[in-house]
Amino acid sequence: MKKVTINSVASYAGVSKKTVSRVLNNEPNVSDATREKVLKVFKELDYTPNPIARGLAQNRSFIIGCIYDNPSKSYITRVQTGALAACQENNYNLLIHPCDLRGDALISNIEHLLQSSRLDGLVLTPPFSDFKVLVDFLKSKKIPYARVASAVLEDDSISVRSNDEQGAFEITEHLIKLGHKAIAFIKGHPDHSATEQRFKGYRRALSTHGIEFNERLVEEGNFSYHSGVDSARSILDLTPRPTAVFASNDYMAAAVLKLATQRQFKVPDDISIAGFDNAPIARHIWPGLTTIAQPVEEMTKQAVTKLIEHIGDPQEQPYQVTLEARLITRESTAQVR
Amino acid sequence: MKKVTINSVASYAGVSKKTVSRVLNNEPNVSDATREKVLKVFKELDYTPNPIARGLAQNRSFIIGCIYDNPSKSYITRVQTGALAACQENNYNLLIHPCDLRGDALISNIEHLLQSSRLDGLVLTPPFSDFKVLVDFLKSKKIPYARVASAVLEDDSISVRSNDEQGAFEITEHLIKLGHKAIAFIKGHPDHSATEQRFKGYRRALSTHGIEFNERLVEEGNFSYHSGVDSARSILDLTPRPTAVFASNDYMAAAVLKLATQRQFKVPDDISIAGFDNAPIARHIWPGLTTIAQPVEEMTKQAVTKLIEHIGDPQEQPYQVTLEARLITRESTAQVR
DNA sequence: CCGCATTATGACACCGGTGTCAGGGTTGGA
DNA sequence: TCCAACCCTGACACCGGTGTCATAATGCGG
Missing domain, CATH: 3.40.50.2300 (Response regulator)
Structure with missing residues (x-):
């Protein structure tokens, strides 16, 4: 199995690699004929662009980090499910990062995470969603973030919560x-x-x-x-x-x-x-x-989707949504006697 | 906050970037004096190497994938905890990937995952640990993998199980x-x-x-x-x-x-x-x-640690370990009456 | 049919590291 | 004292993409 790179595609299709790159990214100013030709070669050679090279050139990692410190495993799993759904739709990856809210090393822990993994953005789940120290830190570093299930809404961020x-x-x-x-x-x-x-x-x-x-x-x-x-x-x-x-x-x-x-x-x-x-x-x-x-999955999915949009286009508007919670009655409650 | 790259470190320390790279990777043939000088500059400039650039040069992603299709959220969480512990110790990242064992698209799903994320290795958790089709596929593609809680031991792979x-x-x-x-x-x-x-x-x-x-x-x-x-x-x-x-x-x-x-x-x-x-x-x-x-966390941690070792040095020996399970008696069992 | 605006394309540098190799400086044995 | 072997070090190409800019090709109004 030979490696298929942009160069092989380019030479095979008889165009420059820049043109291949244009097709890859759906950029304008490519003639229909050329575009089709290149797309055909993609299929023929079964080409998948290398996200690492792409990341290097664009200074992105295509990775979102998910921060949590939550005792409920089922909650975490639901958060992950929602986040993963959003990531997969957008060709992003999800990095999970459990950590201590109370640890005094929290900020340096997160700082190290950001430095060493070059995350494109962060999803904050409870209890981090309303943890001011962290939010302020991210803001000052201009790290894109989205908050799930926060109580406080702010004007200039992405936040999806339920009531x-x-x-x-x-x-x-x-x-x-x-x-x-x-x-x-x-x-x-x-x-x-x-x-x-x-x-x-x-x-x-x-x-x-x-x-x-x-x-x-x-x-x-x-x-x-x-x-x-x-x-x-x-x-x-x-x-x-x-x-x-x-x-x-x-x-x-x-x-x-x-x-x-x-x-x-x-x-x-x-x-x-x-x-x-x-x-x-x-x-x-x-x-x-x-x-x-x-709707934990739905909240997280929306938050991550918006976060990724925001990373792609930082002009993107803030997004603040409250989803509804639903009463489920089972056998543990009954008329008082 | 200016970006600190290997170039800035090099010029600041008055050496070539290759020498900086040598220090980074603990390569031999660097004089103690030079090494210390560079290390000092690392600290002074708070330098963290860019894993993406590194990955591109070495054709690695420093990411391990964790595959699962398991109904138990607590089990998954425990697996993740163990895998994360191993990853963090080795500066790796963990990518989680839930998927359907029975989906006929499984192999192409995994293939796409490998292609698009360029994972360095895969951790197989139950029920994938003993899923021959997948294991054979990985073997044929020469993708490093480790199996957690598999029933069958093989001679040439990494496998940690409990009894x-x-x-x-x-x-x-x-x-x-x-x-x-x-x-x-x-x-x-x-x-x-x-x-x-x-x-x-x-x-x-x-x-x-x-x-x-x-x-x-x-x-x-x-x-x-x-x-x-x-x-x-x-x-x-x-x-x-x-x-x-x-x-x-x-x-x-x-x-x-x-x-x-x-x-x-x-x-x-x-x-x-x-x-x-x-x-x-x-x-x-x-x-x-x-x-x-x-000991789910321990199993997974050992498996991932060995997997990462194997990635770093493919000559690494196979690793097959069985850990002990432990009886916990609570109130639901008692003497028959 | 000409001149200008617009579209299509490619050459080339660059992202931030690593691999290869050559060259200068030391060391040590003959 | 001389030469080989070894240790350090840096120049340079390269990983696989993207950004910039120059240039060629095309469209269009007059």
Whole structure:
């Protein structure tokens, strides 16, 4: 198998390599006849341009980096799926880069990543999407970036999110409509902006329906299963016991369910449990969790698509979109008795 | 921020760029004085070589591809973690590439991937690790590859696995020692070599302990939660009902647990359930699943490390290692009553 | 049919490194 | 003391594309 380069194509087609390059890039000012001739040779020789050489000449890598520090493997996988879809459509590659938000080396870590991999752009996923230090750093370095599931919208960037506040409102309202009044809430990780958003939605639903907010019903979690266990313990020990628990994500909700089951409570008869995210576990356990589904793949795909457009044409407008979240009711919530 | 290239380093240090290149690559035949001088300039100018230019000159991309078609997100994440660790240590990048094993376009899909991304090597994860068509293709194209968790060892390749057969043996034996004699078995996806291995271990444990193999206790699954539900239904309908179920992975085991719970069976009092893989769900449900833990990250890391070594030096020896799996007992298995 | 604007094409340098090879300086053995 | 062998070093071509610019070919109005 001989290597097929632009030179072989050029000589085979009887044109200069610059002309071949023009055809490759769909540039104007190539006669139809020449274009067709070259395209035919592409097929005949089964030519694929070398992205590395291209990258060198254009000072690009055709690689997008995806930064994350997220305990939920299913979330990460969904993010990757969406990002990959966008990359494949645009002949880009995706580089994944897990890292510590809290590590003091974060910025230098990212700086090194950018230097050594020459990424064309970065996708920030929670909790980085709203991490000001990082965003400011990227801005100052003029590194193109897109944010997924950020809470704060800015005017001059690419950001695709879903409505966490509204989702939390709806699921809380769902519980209220089932007759629940004492609804415990488990917060997420403080570094994630979703934590605050979901809490807001919970409170808004309460006040909309004239239920007084009770601080004692709120527990601090961090999105991990383990933190859910701790919070669940406190909540189940309360007197009077709340009739429902809304955990900020499904892992913590699963923890509540596990502890409740261990203590011989019937879910949802004795206590209703709701989660958030529609993680796989929500339907893998019994009873299945009532939860909120977000279009994670779609968010990420849009963000990456726009990011790639922006890299190709930096004049591109900012892009700010909010997609809808959806309530999914399963067996873990029921009418209060 | 001006760009720092090899040229600027060279002129700043007062040497030729070839000498700088020598220092970069730790080549011999550079005087200590010169080497130190150049290294100092590296620091002063904060120079990072451009991997793209390097790649062009050496016809390498410094990118490893990771191929998978696996329903378990946690497994994929673990694979990625291990692969990334190896890549980072060696200044390589990881490109992830999910694809369909069964798609008839698989080979051309991979071929296109290789052509267009110029990967230096490929990591095959289950079910690709034992997919002969693909392995033969890579061999014929002389693409370096490493296999993770393959069942079959070959003499001339890199392969790191864990002992599925032994793991299945141990967990079955664990059930037998608890007094179980009627142990149902749910098979995995037929495309995965682990499926056969785990089945073998199950049968070996039975025969070792003088329990007759009963075909009616074996259900065909495919590693998915959903297939677990179907299998569970058949198993729970059997008369007499088996006292234990060993599912080939944790998702299917979780499905058995869910269905059993729905039907008001007590686990483990009425029926013991065991899984395989130690997926997160195994400890997120109640009762926690007895299962087998495999060192997935470690396997992948070793495989990728060896793969990169092999790319750097194709004379490198083959590498075939089997790591141990470990029994983890939780609450889902108990003495038969 | 001429002059000018426009289109089509190629020559050549360049992106930032590495491979090859030649030449000058040292070292060491005869 | 002389020459071979070896160590350092740099000039230069090259990897496979793209950008710039000059030039040839074509179109078109007058």
